[in-house]
Amino acid sequence: MPQQQLIRDFGKSRAKAMKDIKARLPMRQRAGMPKWKKKRDASPTFEYTRRGFRLKDGRLRLAGGIVLTVVWSRDLPSDPSSVRVYRDGLGHWYASFVVETGSEPLPETGCVIGIDWGVKETATTTSNDPKFLAKTTMARKAADAAISATKAALVEMGRKHARKVHLVHPAHTTMDCADCGARAKHALPLSERTYTCTACGASRPRDKNSARVMSPSYRWEVPPAPGWSQPG
Numbered sequence: 001m002p003q004q005q006l007i008r009d010f011g012k013s014r015a016k017a018m019k020d021i022k023a024r025l026p027m028r029q030r031a032g033m034p035k036w037k038k039k040r041d042a043s044p045t046f047e048y049t050r051r052g053f054r055l056k057d058g059r060l061r062l063a064g065g066i067v068l069t070v071v072w073s074r075d076l077p078s079d080p081s082s083v084r085v086y087r088d089g090l091g092h093w094y095a096s097f098v099v100e101t102g103s104e105p106l107p108e109t110g111c112v113i114g115i116d117w118g119v120k121e122t123a124t125t126t127s128n129d130p131k132f133l134a135k136t137t138m139a140r141k142a143a144d145a146a147i148s149a150t151k152a153a154l155v156e157m158g159r160k161h162a163r164k165v166h167l168v169h170p171a172h173t174t175m176d177c178a179d180c181g182a183r184a185k186h187a188l189p190l191s192e193r194t195y196t197c198t199a200c201g202a203s204r205p206r207d208k209n210s211a212r213v214m215s216p217s218y219r220w221e222v223p224p225a226p227g228w229s230q231p232g
Contacts, residue, residue, distance in 0.1 A: 116208075
């Protein structure tokens, strides 16, 4: 069963790569051709579809009469459609299940928050209390400057909890004033960390200004997040 699934996965990956080649997609958009790995370089991995495994009495029973005792990290939200059993580089074995998850909407707050991903500071927000970084996994990703992974996690958390997450194009966000909307004639160099508007005179850290520009609440159409005071 695992070998058959491996062959099917190989066939799907190769078919997708060939389809992208025939469609003449740009290289950056093409799915890569599957590559063979030497046995000594590849960690053991076995995939089972729904007919190749079952769960009974907290144990994972695989095709071929293999019974595994699993240490569960958490309860499964629904019946799994497949499972991947693999060994990591330290010799530890894991079972990864594919399950369907539903959304868990949180109460509406009517507030928004803007986030600027910068160079000096990994993330600058319009709120003085960025609770979205309080969770251990999020804090670690931000500390490691894994901005792309953090964005993906925020989008997924937004989907799960019925929150809207908009990725804003960074063009002109360092040039626009969050108070009056005026745009500077020249982009600020990275060495200049303070934004000062020549039209209204507002002055604040450039990353904080950019975060406010990215948030629709800087125009005061919706209430800002806690910790953010409206300018007088």
